[in-house]
Amino acid sequence: MNKILVTDGMEKNAINLLKNMGFDVEEKFYEEVELKDKIKEIDIIVVRSATKIRKNIIDEAIKTKRLKMIIRGGVGLDNIDVDFAKANGIQVRNTPMASTNAVAELVLCEMLVLARKVKIANIKLQNGIWDKKNLKGNEIMGKTLGLVGYGKIAKNIADKANKLGMNILYTDVQECIENKEGFKFTDLDEILRESDYITIHTPLTNDTRNLFDYDKFKIMKDTAFIINCARGGIIVEEDLLRAIDNNEIAGAALDCFEDEPMPMKELLINPKVSVTPHIGGSTIEAQTRIGNEIVNIIEEYLAKSMVKVL
Structure with missing residues (x-):
């Protein structure tokens, strides 16, 4: 079973959709020291702006080679070392339209x-x-x-x-x-x-x-x-x-x-x-769209993975 870690919150209906799809979904924010250990045991991580996925975190993920995708619920990717992640085979996606x-x-x-x-x-x-x-x-x-x-x-x-x-x-x-x-x-x-x-x-x-x-x-x-x-x-x-x-x-x-x-x-x-405290995308409607877009990204990833296996 693929494990998904949602660190900075996500719309509840989207969480339930992922669980119904058979994913093991954990919703919890981890400080950097804790995340270094946690990242080794997950397949997909969903973040917003609070969680930083820098090189030191990605280095830990590389040790187990489980992490396949980082998804940013929002537009900006400056809290993620995108190039380093991609260079190590980890996809990085965002939700540019939703907010x-x-x-x-x-x-x-x-x-x-x-x-x-x-x-x-x-x-x-x-x-x-x-x-x-x-x-x-x-x-x-x-x-x-x-x-x-x-x-x-x-x-x-x-x-x-x-x-x-x-x-x-x-x-x-x-x-x-x-x-x-x-x-x-x-x-x-x-x-x-x-x-x-x-x-x-x-x-x-x-x-x-x-x-x-x-x-x-x-x-x-x-x-x-x-x-x-x-x-x-x-x-x-x-x-x-x-x-x-x-x-x-x-x-x-x-x-x-x-x-x-x-x-x-x-x-x-x-x-x-x-x-205002970084509330640009903080509407009920935008969060629903972000959640749905994240689910679509994961469904797309899963479908492609199944094709590769076949």
């Missing part, structure tokens, strides 16, 4: 939170201050949205924002040939100069780590906002706070941080920074 709409809706939500000064209004009301006259916000209709990275999530956001009357700029390694809406492809500098809202949609790589530093923030409009629901580490957090404190930019919304689950306190308490 697309959920993340796009959160980004749109954060744009509205920033535009209407919702966090500042909440803080004032909680402190007994009715400050309606000083909470005049902005409408996003007619404003310019700049997308850094133009994958599935960014395209979803662009479509929603365009329908709400926003102008769309985007940058990526190359222009999107399927850009039927005619959104403007440009470079990062123009996005920094022209956008009222900038939202990040790149993986965390050597090229994107610390991409947004103080020099970048100084190029932005002093009325502009930046939103990161992609990965922590792309924004230099100290520089972000400095830019906000110096009125170089108007504010930010962050769903991911350099240090998770203990982000920099100064970010959390800043009234011009809207913060």
Whole structure:
């Protein structure tokens, strides 16, 4: 019987489907030291962002050669040493479509939170201050949205924002040939100069780590906002706070941080920074889709394995 370890949680119906398929499914989070031993006795591991599958973990799996697949419930794979796993015959899969709409809706939500000064209004009301006259916000209709990275999530956001009357700029390694809406492809500098809202949609790589530093923030409009629901580490957090404190930019919304689950306190308490604990894909609907996609991946793997045996 193939053994599956689910370390960071998974939708219950999907777990039951795997069990009904005959898999031995264990749901438990293991710290790194414990995981080094556990990884030797499982065939498939399903993780989200909390569990890190680095080279030292994969080295232990290689000793028994049982581990055949690592599945990331979500999009980003920066918590997995993908190349090393594949080089040692271990498949690495993710669920790129399942959380697309959920993340796009959160980004749109954060744009509205920033535009209407919702966090500042909440803080004032909680402190007994009715400050309606000083909470005049902005409408996003007619404003310019700049997308850094133009994958599935960014395209979803662009479509929603365009329908709400926003102008769309985007940058990526190359222009999107399927850009039927005619959104403007440009470079990062123009996005920094022209956008009222900038939202990040790149993986965390050597090229994107610390991409947004103080020099970048100084190029932005002093009325502009930046939103990161992609990965922590792309924004230099100290520089972000400095830019906000110096009125170089108007504010930010962050769903991911350099240090998770203990982000920099100064970010959390800043009234011009809207913060959430990496909940981009945390909707009931997205988790159901993620679970179903994981089951499909495992079914596909099982079918191919049976063909090889035959």
